[in-house]
Every structure is written in C-alpha cells, then in structure tokens.
Amino acid sequence: MKLDDDDFALMGLPRQFALERAELDRRWRELQTQVHPDRFAAEGAAAQRLAMQWAVRVNEAYARLKTPLSRAAYLCELRGAPINAERNTAMPPAFLMQQMTWREALDDARTQAAVESLDADVTRAEAELLRQAGQCLDVDGDAEAASGHVRSLMFIARFRADVARRIDALDP
Template sequence: MRLDDDDFSLFGLPQRQDQNRADIDACWKTLQSQVHPDKFASEGAAAQRIAMQWAVRVNEAHQRLRDPLKRAAYLCELRGAPLRTHENTRMPAAFLMEQMSWREALDEAVDASAVEALDDQISAREAELLAQVQSLLDHKNDALAAAEQVRALMFLAKFRADIARRMDALDA
C-alpha cells in the first residue's frame, strides 16, 4: 500500500461503479485495524504521525467509495473526466425542464403528501440516473457522458435536501 494509491487499489477493489457496500465496509475495517494510530502508541511520535496519515487516508477513501455519487465522481476524475462543477454547469435541455417542473411542484406543494410524492418521483429519477452512470462507467467506458449524469445527480442531491427542509417546515 502507498498513500498515493487510488482508493480502489488501496481497498483492493476493482475500479468500477458497481460495488457492494458490505465489501467496502469490510475492507475499511480491515485497513483501519492495520493503520489505526492506537496500534502504534508505543512506537514513538514519528510512527504515530505516519499512522495518523494512513488512518486519515483510509477514512477519506472510505467516504468516497461508500457513497455511489462520490464514487462516480471519483471514477470520472480517474478516467480523465473531472466534473469541474464550479466552471461546468452544462445540463441537457430536457433535464433543465425537469428541474423547473420539480421546483414549481415543490413551491406549489401545500401538504406533506404532495412533498412526499415529489420526493418519491425524485428518488426514482435518481435511481435511473445512477443506473445510467453505472452503465456508462462500467460497460461503455464513457466517463465524459457519465460526468454529465453525475452533475445531474448532484443537483438531485441538493434538491432532495430542499425537499427535506420543506418537509421539516410543514411538520413544524
């Protein structure tokens, strides 16, 4: 293991979107048991600093790999298609129309059942986009197209947070 290994290599996993969460968590536990700073308590300050670097590296990799959206963004980056979300906000026109429709539906929702119905619709669209991303990354090897879908998924994640806030406001 090297600190500069990609997350997949570090965890001994294939570099693909389709991953089993239990496998990721099991690898993380194994790695943590090997690099945890407490294990090096009697070996001096230098060994403890190195162990801390490893523990942080392993935890960061775990956070990226266990989240399908973060994993997809990371795979796009590894394959030469970084998202550059701050400078590239391009979306297909059809998705932009969907966004407008969803925003209007959220603005017009007057009760929890309407907001929940919208959340269900967004959840289904999210699952559809994740499946497309997986196909693009794992089967078609098209990181550029996957990156566009990942940006759409990022919008959906933010929108779901807006939905959750709206639900909280309705419950208050």
C-alpha cells in the first residue's frame, strides 16, 4: 500500500463502478484499524503524523468510493475522461428538455404531494443514469460516454437539493 495508490488499489478493490458497499465498509474499517494514529502512540510524533496522513488518505478514498456519483466521476478521471463540469456543460438535448420540464414542475408545485411526485420522477431518472454510467464504465469501457452521464447526474444532485428545500418550505 502506497499513499499515492488510486483509491481502488488502496482499498484492495477492483477498479469498477459496481462495488459491494458491505465489502467497501469492511475494507475501510480494516484499514482504519491498521493506520489509526492511536496505534502508534508509543512510537513518537513522527510515526503518529504518518499514521494521521494514512488515516486521512483512507477516509478520503472511502468517501469518494462510497457515493456512486463520486465513484463514477473518479473512474472517468482515472480512465482519461475527466468530468470538467465547469468547462464542459454539454448535455444531450433530451436531457436539457427534461431539466426544463422538471424546473417548471418544481416552480408550479404548490403541494407536498406534487413535489414528492416530482422527486419520485427524478429519483427514477437518477437510477437509470447511474445504471447507464455503470454500463459504460464496467461493460462498454466507454469513460467518455460515462462522463456525460455523470454531468447529468451532477445536475440531478443539485436539482434534488432544490426539491428538498421546496419540501421543507411546504412543511407546516
């Protein structure tokens, strides 16, 4: 294990989108047990600092891999297709139309039921985009196509935060 290993190598997992969350959690706990700074208390400040670096690195890898969206984005980057969401905003026209429809529906929603129905539609679209990103990454080997799905998923994540705020605003 090296500090500059990619997250998958660090965690001892295959470099793929489909991961067993239980296995990721198990590997994280195992690694944290090995590198926790308290284990190095008797070895002095330098050993504790190094252990702290390891603990931080393991936590960063775990955080990136446990979330499907960040895992997909990371895989795209590892495979030479970085997301570059700030500079690359290209999306399929159908998804752009879907965004507009969702925004209008959220603006028009006046009841909790209407917002929750919209949220259910968005959740279904999110699940399908995650499935497509996984297909591109694990089966097709097409990181470029996966990066497009990831950009769409990033929009959905932001939009779902707007939906949650609307739900909170409608709560009595």
